[in-house]
Amino acid sequence: MNILKLLITVIFLINFFSSDLKAKNLGTEITKNLRCLICQGQSVYDSDSEFANSLKILVEKKLDDGLSEKQVYDYLKNKYGDWILYDPGFNKNTYFLWLLPILMFVFGGAIILRKVILKK
Amino acid sequence: MSSLIGYYSLIFGVGISILVVFFSIKNFNDTQNLDIKVISLVFLQLLFVIISFSGLILSFVNSDFSNETVFNHSHTTKPLFYKISGTWGNHEGSLLLWLLVLTLFIFVFLLKSKNQPNQYRILTLLFQQIIILGFFIFLIQTSNPFNHIFPVPKEGLGLNPILQDPALAIHPPILYLGYVGTSIIFSSALAAVCSNNITKMWASHIKKWVLVSWIFLTLGILLGSIWAYYELGWGGFWFWDPVENVSLMPWFALTTLLHCVLVLEKKLILTSWVVVLSIATFTLSMCGTFLVRSGILNSVHTFANDPERGLYILIFLFILIFLSLFIFLFFHKSKNNNTKTFYLLSKETSILVNNWFMMYFLSVVLIGTIYPIFLEVISSQKISVGPPFFNKLILPFLIPFMMAMAIGPKLKWIKSDVEDKIYLILFFIISLILSMLIIRNLDINFLYNTVLITAAFYLFFITLRDFFHTKYRNLSQIIAHFSFSILILSILFNNIFSSEIITNLKINETYQDQNLKINFESIEQENKQNFKAIKGKFTVEDQSGSIEVMQPELRIYNQPNIVTSEADIKTNMFTDKFMTMNYVQNQDYFNIRYQVKPFMIWIWISTILLCCSGGLSFIKKKYEN
Numbered sequence: 001m002n003i004l005k006l007l008i009t010v011i012f013l014i015n016f017f018s019s020d021l022k023a024k025n026l027g028t029e030i031t032k033n034l035r036c037l038i039c040q041g042q043s044v045y046d047s048d049s050e051f052a053n054s055l056k057i058l059v060e061k062k063l064d065d066g067l068s069e070k071q072v073y074d075y076l077k078n079k080y081g082d083w084i085l086y087d088p089g090f091n092k093n094t095y096f097l098w099l100l101p102i103l104m105f106v107f108g109g110a111i112i113l114r115k116v117i118l119k120k
Numbered sequence: 121m122s123s124l125i126g127y128y129s130l131i132f133g134v135g136i137s138i139l140v141v142f143f144s145i146k147n148f149n150d151t152q153n154l155d156i157k158v159i160s161l162v163f164l165q166l167l168f169v170i171i172s173f174s175g176l177i178l179s180f181v182n183s184d185f186s187n188e189t190v191f192n193h194s195h196t197t198k199p200l201f202y203k204i205s206g207t208w209g210n211h212e213g214s215l216l217l218w219l220l221v222l223t224l225f226i227f228v229f230l231l232k233s234k235n236q237p238n239q240y241r242i243l244t245l246l247f248q249q250i251i252i253l254g255f256f257i258f259l260i261q262t263s264n265p266f267n268h269i270f271p272v273p274k275e276g277l278g279l280n281p282i283l284q285d286p287a288l289a290i291h292p293p294i295l296y297l298g299y300v301g302t303s304i305i306f307s308s309a310l311a312a313v314c315s316n317n318i319t320k321m322w323a324s325h326i327k328k329w330v331l332v333s334w335i336f337l338t339l340g341i342l343l344g345s346i347w348a349y350y351e352l353g354w355g356g357f358w359f360w361d362p363v364e365n366v367s368l369m370p371w372f373a374l375t376t377l378l379h380c381v382l383v384l385e386k387k388l389i390l391t392s393w394v395v396v397l398s399i400a401t402f403t404l405s406m407c408g409t410f411l412v413r414s415g416i417l418n419s420v421h422t423f424a425n426d427p428e429r430g431l432y433i434l435i436f437l438f439i440l441i442f443l444s445l446f447i448f449l450f451f452h453k454s455k456n457n458n459t460k461t462f463y464l465l466s467k468e469t470s471i472l473v474n475n476w477f478m479m480y481f482l483s484v485v486l487i488g489t490i491y492p493i494f495l496e497v498i499s500s501q502k503i504s505v506g507p508p509f510f511n512k513l514i515l516p517f518l519i520p521f522m523m524a525m526a527i528g529p530k531l532k533w534i535k536s537d538v539e540d541k542i543y544l545i546l547f548f549i550i551s552l553i554l555s556m557l558i559i560r561n562l563d564i565n566f567l568y569n570t571v572l573i574t575a576a577f578y579l580f581f582i583t584l585r586d587f588f589h590t591k592y593r594n595l596s597q598i599i600a601h602f603s604f605s606i607l608i609l610s611i612l613f614n615n616i617f618s619s620e621i622i623t624n625l626k627i628n629e630t631y632q633d634q635n636l637k638i639n640f641e642s643i644e645q646e647n648k649q650n651f652k653a654i655k656g657k658f659t660v661e662d663q664s665g666s667i668e669v670m671q672p673e674l675r676i677y678n679q680p681n682i683v684t685s686e687a688d689i690k691t692n693m694f695t696d697k698f699m700t701m702n703y704v705q706n707q708d709y710f711n712i713r714y715q716v717k718p719f720m721i722w723i724w725i726s727t728i729l730l731c732c733s734g735g736l737s738f739i740k741k742k743y744e745n
Contacts, residue, residue, distance in 0.1 A: 004703065028622075032507070033506065033507070033508055034506050035506070041359075041362070043359075046352070046353075046356070047684075048702045048711065081502065082504070083502040083503065083504055084504070085504060086504050086506025086507060086508055086509070087506065087508035087509060088503045088504065088509060093499070093501055094491075094503065095493060096491065097491045097495075097509075100491075101480065101483045101487055101488075102255075104479070104480060104483040108476045108479055108480060110255065112476055115461055115462055115472065115499070116461065116462050116463070116469050117573050
């Protein structure tokens, strides 16, 4: 019975969601991943500084010009450097950044595997 | 006057520290003396630090600007509440608070550990005194809160307005209770190693301290998030900002330790691992203080920084790490049963799996936070590591993690079998169908999001069933895992279903799209004690025709002269409506940001529930099953 009640509640919730759906704005999503260069640890999206506002307009303009999401990021990277992107790409500067945690995970798994008897 | 008393109390405190060290070494084997002489000395030390701290509070309350700290961070027109909270809203005062908690905790520790071996207690006290001495010297040498200025200024510089907020007034003390609690765990673990006292009794005794630190750290992080949500004006609650990460790292370590101590308490295995974790937890807390205070990090939180202070903490940190490594390598005797192997389906293994994932999350956050610093030093290349990095490396791993969280606690010690297989599979199918129904119409990655939400739902249903089915055995564990599932679910849904409108409006203008209508009704001005408020009045009408009045506010503070934007938030059980307005220079319109954020309140509720489960476990006598 409890499960049934839960199901009904959740289905109700789904309907609640679907009434409120809006497509996300690509420009906004991009500005969330850009650092506001003149602020202390804020994204362009979060900031209301002059720099951030002009960048928001720039991103929209580039999208209107027909650039893809990736092209916009590349354009900004060339103009302002890696510092502006919150998503550090996978390149020679960041091999360690991306791979070290994964290596830790594999290493940890190996330690546990050694301690555990797999057979019943 | 109160500054002078405060300063001399600090000096006396140092003196007592030295006396405590002297007497504890002298009476190391004399069990009688510990309780009489040493405890009263520790109490006296606590008293002096309290006097010193009260002295600083008094200087703030009386706006005594001959004190440099007060001059830099206070103002006569500031409300009394924020004058008091200003005491720890700055570097010097917050360190004094650290010291206060350090001395308070060691005093409580001595009172509460009377059934433990005396040598172990003395050793804990000694290690704690090393930390306390370090902080005393740090305070007096590089960040004295009682520096005198002459001639006495008439007015202070004021406190950063975004810090004048009730949540942030109590955020530092709560967070510090968590941070400093880890110092007791650190000292106690080292003492237990030295006196060869790692027993089941020690595990259940130190578990209390792990729980206390964990609860306060969780609460402290929560308060910081809530503050960021309504004060920073962009509607987010977590940004993977370096300073946020720094508080999250000891949290991961503490959570790991919490699970590990349970195994130790029950089976006396994994002893070395518990000691390493205890050392790591405190080191991470100290690293946090170092990274925040040194100004190395680029963050919203860097209010006061000074390289000299950073250097001091760094040296102090290295001494502590060196000391603990030395003790661990030379004194630690690994118990024989440490080499014992585990069965795959057992509680031990499931806790190891928890540790495995927790350590992974910790390493992601640690590497993501400090890697950019190292890269810049080595190759002078500046990169940013932000939310996308952490989301990519953490979210996918949450899937197996949450599945393990659901099944792990059902297993028994040593060797067991999975019971209720039908239910486990049934719940999985239900979760899967539900997630697919929810995700089907959205233009987001279907497979990834479905699997992620399935895992969260799975944990949710399984823990919910356990709650009713197990007759409240292991209640704290079930509630903890249950609230974690709600936390993740609400974060995911919040992320997926949030919507927002950003627009520029003049008074009497209306914004309209197919879903809603925002009308800028009016604006009014109000003069408050230390700021001028500009209140906007907006009506928001949605599809169904229900009208909500929103009143976001701009505050122009007089001292320092800063404009802040106060969001107006309408909260109910399902969704938050969030509106901010911002002043645009040389324009007659305002920038309006309106957000609808579903399940916001459940993020807070689930975290509070998580803390409650910790509290429940604290009250409970013994870990069952």
